Structure formats: C-alpha cells, structure tokens
Amino acid sequence: MKHLIAPSVLSADFANLKRDIEMINASEADWFHVDVMDGVFVPNISFGFPVMEAIKKYATKPLDVHLMIVNPDQYIERFAEAGASVITVHYEVCTHLHRTVQAIHAAGCKAGVAINPHTPVSLLKDILVDLDMVLVMSVNPGFGGQKFIPNTLNKLRELRAMALAINPNLLIEVDGGVGIQNLADLIEAGAGVFVAGNAIFGAASPTAMISELKQLNAQLKSS
C-alpha cells in the first residue's frame, strides 16, 4: 500500500500562501490537501476557485481536493479545470453517488468518497469497486485543529478488510487530528494517506515535521 503525506492547506498562513506552497513543494510531502467548505454542509466557509487556482499556479504536487459542500456535482468540472488531481465528495450529500463518481472520472480525476465520523463504513460496500480513495474523517469536518476521534481506528480496520476483498488498490485516507502521536496506530489500522494541518503548520519547523512523518512512515513500513 502507498503511504502519502498530504499537508492541509487550510492550516496555512493565507497572508503568505505562496510561501507556504513553496515550503510544501520543497518538502517530502506527497500531495496538497485542499479543503473546500461551503458553510452549508459544514459550519465553516474556507475558499473556492480563485484560491484553488492560486494554489495550482505554484504547487508542483497533486492537489487532493476535499469538497465539503452540498451539490458537488455541479462543480466537479470546474474543480478539475482548476487543477484537481483527486476529487473527494461526501457520501452524506450524494443521492446518486455512482453518477457523481463517474463524473469525477470523466473529468479526468481520481475519485474519492469521504465519510463523516457517524457514517458506517459498510455503506460504501457497493461503490468501493469504483473508487480510487476513501477518506475517513477522524473529526467532524469543518475546522482544523480538532481532537482525533479514537473509533476511527476501528473504521479504518473494517475498511481495509473490505478493500482487500473488493478493491485492493483503494487508497485509504484519514483526516483530522493526525500527527506523529497517532501515525503508527493509523498505519497499523490500514490508512495510507495522512492529511495533517495543525501538526504540520503548527510545528516550529513544518518542513522538519513533514520529514518526521515521512520517516516514521518508512520505518513502520519496513518493520
């Protein structure tokens, strides 16, 4: 399984966005995690296309776009045009999820589905074969810097078992309260893509923290 580190741009300094993007470019991080929030699905508003395009202008790594919005279908092509490599929509807002996943693929992106902490993994069984990634939220979406919800580990284990049977290439991403303190548990439980906001941008040296996360990852993979 691939192990990737995706710093969450939501925790960057927006007054120095170019600087923070260049820091991630030069670091050992694998992806940029881009959180789009609409103030309806989640109780917060982050940013939309202009900021996304500004990120794309300087980013040299794939943009992993997490849409925390209602009606994502109407914006998929625009997010693809704005430079998304992966587009993740929430299970909780998609009435015709299979159609949404098809639209993401038709736009030339990898397709992910995110589930909130209260949403059972088992609900993804029939869509799993069509997905490139599942994002397991380990906090209630909307804000960076929240406390990791421990039951996420059980959900990751259940998802990994399902993926082994149905779609062994599935990427399993975890997002919310992720850091050096729980990385080993998350890897053991089956996660392969680690989103971190506060742990990286709140560190004295974000670049060193990314290296630490990457190195711990490599050590645990080889042990």
Ligand SMILES: O=C(CO)[C@@H](O)[C@H](O)COP(=O)(O)O
């Ligand atoms: O999607 C979200 C929040 O809704 C996340 O991507 C956060 O931005 C992660 O931040 P930390 O919990 O790592 O600070």
